[in-house]
Amino acid sequence: MSEQELKALRVRIDSLDEKVLELISERARCAQEVARVKMASLAEGEVPVFYRPEREAQVLKRVMERNKGPLGNEEMARLFREIMSSCLALEQPLKVAYLGPEGTFTQAAAMKHFGHAVISKPMAAIDEVFREVAAGAVNFGVVPVENSTEGAVNHTLDSLLEHDMVICGEVELRIHHHLLVGENTKTDSISRIYSHAQSLAQCRKWLDAHYPNVERVAVSSNAEAAKRVKGEWNSAAIAGDMAAGLYGLTRLAEKIEDRPDNSTRFLMIGSQEVPPTGDDKTSIIVSMSNKPGALHELLVPFHDNGIDLTRIETRPSRSGKWTYVFFIDFIGHHRDPLVKGVLEKISQEAVALKVLGSYPKAVL
Numbered sequence: 240m241s242e243q244e245l246k247a248l249r250v251r252i253d254s255l256d257e258k259v260l261e262l263i264s265e266r267a268r269c270a271q272e273v274a275r276v277k278m279a280s281l282a283e284g285e286v287p288v289f290y291r292p293e294r295e296a297q298v299l300k301r302v303m304e305r306n307k308g309p310l311g312n313e314e315m316a317r318l319f320r321e322i323m324s325s326c327l328a329l330e331q332p333l334k335v336a337y338l339g340p341e342g343t344f345t346q347a348a349a350m351k352h353f354g355h356a357v358i359s360k361p362m363a364a365i366d367e368v369f370r371e372v373a374a375g376a377v378n379f380g381v382v383p384v385e386n387s388t389e390g391a392v393n394h395t396l397d398s399l400l401e402h403d404m405v406i407c408g409e410v411e412l413r414i415h416h417h418l419l420v421g422e423n424t425k426t427d428s429i430s431r432i433y434s435h436a437q438s439l440a441q442c443r444k445w446l447d448a449h450y451p452n453v454e455r456v457a458v459s460s461n462a463e464a465a466k467r468v469k470g471e472w473n474s475a476a477i478a479g480d481m482a483a484g485l486y487g488l489t490r491l492a493e494k495i496e497d498r499p500d501n502s503t504r505f506l507m508i509g510s511q512e513v514p515p516t517g518d519d520k521t522s523i524i525v526s527m528s529n530k531p532g533a534l535h536e537l538l539v540p541f542h543d544n545g546i547d548l549t550r551i552e553t554r555p556s557r558s559g560k561w562t563y564v565f566f567i568d569f570i571g572h573h574r575d576p577l578v579k580g581v582l583e584k585i586s587q588e589a590v591a592l593k594v595l596g597s598y599p600k601a602v603l
């Protein structure tokens with residue numbers, strides 16, 4: 240390519256950037272207008288709701304449907320995700336608490352869902368995220384709920400039982416783990432590997448094969464593990480890209496998770512009910528009486544109405560020995576007439592039924 244050709248293409252890019260810039264600014268002014276309309280149409284004492292997850296899901300889906308390339312759908316949606324995040328920040332900067340410290344996969348999930356224009360607050364434990372949301376100190380919380388290799392995150396399920404929260408969104412993240420060391424580490428004398436218990440479990444076979452005699456130490460998060468090894472000489476951490484970058488660690492081995500499709504699903508919790516989008520999921524907790532066939536009774540209405548269950552999890556109930564509650568996720572919104580009917584049928588048989596929330600299926 241000649242210098243002249245390159246110059247001409249850059250002139251074209253400059254001119255396109257000017258147009259993109261003007262269009263993004265016009266969109267941002269439009270969002271400011273939306274905020275004005277929302278404020279103007281409030282009834283006496285009503286609180287404005289600026290964040291609209293159902294609308295955001297619609298915008299991102301539309302972008303993906305209309306995208307003709309060469310950028311991929313996910314890539315294009317990610318760009319629009321950030322534009323929308325900045326537009327929302329003009330209306331109201333969202334405050335989001337997540338399972339910290341900085342650099343956790345939960346932080347990455349929060350950014351994937353809300354974009355980077357939010358004010359984010361790392362919390363030390365899952366329960367603290369719930370308490371922060373319950374206290375109204377933040378608009379939303381982000382917590383992990385299940386991993387494709389290791390299963391349920393029980394702390395989150397138990398917190399959902401204890402607190403009155405609304406689930407208003409979900410996001411899935413591919414989880415890649417690396418073995419990380421600080422600059423002073425003697426790599427041939429590693430005697431200890433830190434990580435979160437779930438991450439150690441997700442890399443169990445790799446660790447058995449490569450570091451069978453090294454002590455595995457479970458800490459509160461993999462970002463915490465990364466933070467610790469920064470100053471230590473004989474230790475390594477298992478953590479992801481964000482933590483590696485944040486603490487300036489070197490990757491001794493990359494993508495060491497036992498399953499290449501290792502993914503984690505995260506929930507957005509808050510107090511805002513989300514209207515139907517036509518492509519939603521609902522999460523409920525049900526407790527049935529301890530009698531034969533109870534689980535069958537619970538599942539029949541779903542089957543009879545052709546409603547897809549996406550997950551069912553059992554946890555001991557807090558109210559009696561050997562009694563259980565079921566966490567169920569299914570396709571549909573609790574305002575859909577079909578779903579309404581199923582929930583009514585279940586509540587006739589159940590000891591207790593709580594709808595945790597209906598929310599758009601993850602777009603990104």
Ligand SMILES: O=C(O)C(=O)C[C@]1(C(=O)O)C=C[C@@H](O)C=C1
Pocket residue numbers: 270273274289290291292294295298322323326327330
């Ligand atoms: O449509 C709205 O209600 C808006 O506030 C606009 C907008 C957007 O930028 O498209 C911004 C924030 C909302 O969460 C959803 C969409």
